[in-house]
Amino acid sequence: MRPMKRLIALLLPLLAINGILAQEEESQVPYFQSSAFNVPRLGGWEDQSTDTVAQFYYSPANATIRTAMAPEEDILAAVRQDLRDLVGTALGDQIYDGKVNLADGTWRSLIFEPDEVTTISVMARKAGSQTAIISFVERDPALRTVLLTLAQADDSLEDASPEIARAAKIIAGIDMKYLAPVEITALLSGEWIIYEGDGFTAMGMVFGNDSYVALQEGAPGDLTALVEAYNRTLLGFFITPDNSGYLALALAAVFAILGGLILSFYWRWRHLRQELAMIARLQAE
């Protein structure tokens, strides 16, 4: 007993060697967290989120960015179902439909224009039996804003200019071959090239093998703010992996090892008791 007390006394200074200083690190970006997915909260936007849907509203452009998980496997049906309440009318047919491979899977890139005022840009992908949907809804009568993610036709692109031209052609029928970029601006999401033409603004960025393009027609609005918010949502979106099975496995292992140690103490102890009994029997004979 005394050596054990001494051991405790001797071990305490040894523990000082460790000098554990676990610092708590605040995560830099405030996140909307739900059991299904996580997206960054948009600063300066009005937060209209519920428990399961992340929704942010920007009044200057009458724009909404909404992220949701719809319980529906068919992507188009899921998008229609998810946006029914927000938009109020049927979405109609998509005016653009493409596929983009991002790090976390294949996304469907969709554009809808249900009425004169509303333009909807959607990115959606399958997540298990559900569909993850990130949508940008703009309802400013003076503007038409489209945010598009494109898989590059050519992987070797250094800047987004050709892709901006391509998107402008597809979406707005604008030919901007003879335009030169006015500015290159660095946002949190990357370096964007800006073009300004007659009654429209276009922006683009290359990230990996994909191009992110924004087009705005009508009166000049704050396209940069919209682009930044949407792309932060898109790039910051992730689904917390479900690995609770591994956690259960790890816990089982912890209990097995510690239990094994304690059981081995106990078995040896019991074995000694049996031996003592045998010795006592021998002595009695």
Added chain:
Amino acid sequence: MSTGFPSAVLAIVRKDLRAELRSRDVISVTAMFALLSILVFSFALELDKVAREEAVSGVLWVTLVYASILGFNRSLALESDRGVLDGLLLAPISRSAIFLGKLLGNFAFTLIVLVVILPLMHVLYNKPLLSGWLIVTAVIGIFGFCAIGTLLATMTVQTRAREALLPIALLPVALPLLLTAVRATNGILRDTEWQVWLQILCGIGVIYFVMCWLLYGYVLEE
């Protein structure tokens, strides 16, 4: 009568070397083993030229380690059988002198192995193994390894299983030293960063040498 420390150490080394020169028990076995090991590795990796060149430092150190384990076992088993250790303990010399003497003896034997295999590997594996810093690394690594080996072999030779226990006891303890030695050798061969590894190797070598020196007195029989 007490013998001076350096002369006691020298006397033990001279005794070991002279006994070895006469019988060639240790050197013949270890050198032969080292040669065979290098040839076996060479054949085993023959088909893949890239793999063979990548594996050079690993082959070098694995060979050195197993050859020296064989040597430690052999030299201490012979001593123990002939009662030399008991005799040394009776003599009026300090135990650290015995440690240094045995260590230098083992070190010398392993260096001979190194001298045999380095040129051979230089030719067979087509790598510049005979460079100065590589030899320095090898010598420092071998010295540290021999310090641990001398201590642990003196222990295991007094156990029941003897030969079998030495690698089991020695390898895990020596692995930090060996890993740094392999890293340094690799760095020198590929001309990547190796200076820092050589420094760490020196540090670990010194730590092990001092620990083994201090502890050696306790593993000799009372």
Added chain:
Amino acid sequence: MPRLLRVLTGVAILGFALTFYLGFFVAGRDIEQGEIQRIFYIHMPAFFGAFTAFGATVLGGVIYLWRKSDIWDKIALAGVEVGLAFALVNLVTGAIWARPIWNTWWTWDPRLTSAAIMALTYAAYLMLRAGIEDPNRKRAFMSVYGILAFVSVLTTLFIIRVVPETIHPVIVGASPQNAQGSFEATSGVITALVPSLLLWLTLMPITLIWHRVRLENRIEAVRRLKLSVLSE
């Protein structure tokens, strides 16, 4: 059972239940790694528990060589058995964490390698110990080996400073750029990690070592009794 040991055992069990509750029910879910991140509240404390237990082995070894009193050798042996179990907990939980996060059970990263070497060194301690018959020689030899083996523990602890190319996250101090899958960033550090760390660092190894020492005392008493009965 001495009263102090009884108290220690009770507090250790309660503490284990409490830290378990804090780590698995109170601390928030890590949004990047998911539930598996919680295993960290056991993974890292287990290593430090092993550190304490192997520290007991070194102290036991040094004091045994100095004072030649058997009890310190028993403490050293107990430290190895307890520390080995903790090191195993550390390795196994690390591997199970790595599977979903690094997408592999095991990789020959410097820190993982040195942790595995550490466990092997102490497994070798037990094998070597079983191979020595003479009790006095056994105690002296194993004290020496227990002291040498601690180098592997220190290597594991400090290798991250020396070999920065590890992908293992550093908890104490700044994390290198290339650490993959950080452990920090959740509020659980204070609520769950610190209590768990304190428990594994002190109470758990000391209590288990004490129980193991009592078992060893009993083993020796029975052996002595057997010898005296046989010699009658």
